[in-house]
Amino acid sequence: MTSSKQALAHSAPSADAAPGSQPGAARRAHGRGTPPPGPGSWRSRLYRWDMKASPYAFIAPFFIFFGAFGLVPLLYTAWYSLHNVQLSNLDQQTWVGLDNYKNLMSSDFFWGALQNTFTIGVISTVPQLIMAIGIAHLLNYKLRGSTMWRVVMLTPYATSVAAATLVFVLLYSWDGGMINWLLNFVGVDPINWRESTWGSQFAVSSIVIWRWTGYNALIYLAAMQAIPSDLYESASLDGANRWQQFRHVTIPMLRPTILFTVVVSTIGATQLFGEPLLFGGVSGSKGGSEHQYQTLGLYMYDQGWIIGNLGKASAIAWTMFLILLIVAAINLLITRRLRKSQ
């Protein structure tokens, strides 16, 4: 929600900046020259009804589809989370109250998954966003072939989670893998990327980082290009060197964008699923032999569709949602604090 408010606040001035009018063009486009309908006629009533109803008709498809495939399922998920629903016997659903949630709270795998989600979230998001700012800064120079550089940085985004993970699994394989082979040159012993806890978490994070850094760099680049140059001019008149300009002009001006990317990345990290699933290969839904990279998203899939307990899977989904809301609320609080302190 924080991000949306930011976005709205930002979009407000752009409404005034609409380019000049060309009413002539519109007339030409469909110039029948029909006179405006007179008052009281059925045409004018139809016209007024059209004016009133059409906005709702235009937004209706979004809300109908979201209602049917988003909101109603969300409520049903809450309902199912209070029931025993088994994949093997879908017709029989018995009320169990909060048992599914109690079951979760006493499960080590749930707490493990929560911790893994948090750890992987941090080690995938923080370096990714820092690198993205650096790349954006470089892309913001006057470059030869600037479009080419941008497209190249975005290429990993074209690769699906599944394709990227299959390739990285091979790159990270213990013997014969490219990464261990390269590490060998700098004197590092082969690392068991799949079995070790930090190794596997790092490997999974690196897939996220690879796919999303360029995307975030472009978002920062867009924000950097919107910074008015007078700010830099006055900073340099005050004797600020380039690092100081970056530190005291660029970064503060990027703050809303940074917040936006942090929120989006947090949402993404909470749902992390495909990367750890495919990183694990045949028994991927367990997140490794010790569940060392089983995230909440993966845990939900494992409980629901591998073990077949859809009631418990629903409870996990709602718990994820509540965690996300709490994180969003914390985010909002921090932003408020930052604004007040300025």
Next chain:
Amino acid sequence: MTTSELTPPQAKVGTAEKGGREGSGRRRVLGAGKQLHAGPLTYVVLAVFALVSLAPLLWTVVAASRTNQRLAETPPPLWIGGNLFKNLEAAWEQGGLGTAMLNSTIVAGTITVGTVLFSTLAGFAFAKLRFKFSNLLLLLTIGTMMIPPQLAVVPLYLWMSELGWSNQLQTVILPTLVSAFGTFFMRQYLLQALPGELIEAARVDGASSLRVVWHVVFPAARPAMAVLGLLTFVMAWNDFLWPIIALNQQNPTVQVALNSLGTGYVPDQAVIMAGALLGTLPLLIAFLLFGRQIVGGIMQGAIKG
């Protein structure tokens, strides 16, 4: 080059070819960094990042052209081998990538048409029409982006089973046919690109809302619709969670087929790599052809979103 790196930004404005011709009013609007020429070090660092971005994809081609045994040996192969077409064929036939690519084209294509159409209509209403609760409804629309897809999949799966829709493409098309991001994206674009006077003029001519949409909104929105179409196609092609629950290897999309490959459906690493390559190829071609537009779309969405 190196000296220009050290000069403060404003010194560059006057000498830059474009800056010289433009009035001082325009100068203020220009992004600051645009005036600074990149030094050699910038190119070196960017080249390193570019290499990291591209290397895994290039190596996929290398791995897809080798054999399963060769991929288990040290050192890993660094140059293309002779089995590329054999592996691609195996992925196409045994791995089901042939059916999957056809299915993904249908699914992503339909989702793209629906999303662009519905997003343009809703975006137009939010940008240019006055109606009750419009701000609240817009905020709600944006708020829906917070909801993880995990919250819908259990009921969707149960309903799908009841309807007997298991393994049919409409199960993955219908839930993704509208987009909050797309709606907001089109709203932001139309706020600027569609002058209110154009709509007024059409209204004076007695045009109905549908005629306004057809003759005024769609022509004005066309560039943004194209960009949103590209972004939506990429997202729909790469969608993972719901498709792997709703579909299986009998009637897969690309991501479902790749998931099957990853869980041992064809236990040959070279064929798996060929599958990953095939499944990514359409999007890589799209990036090659429309890279500029896709980059522009993401930056446009960002600056206002």
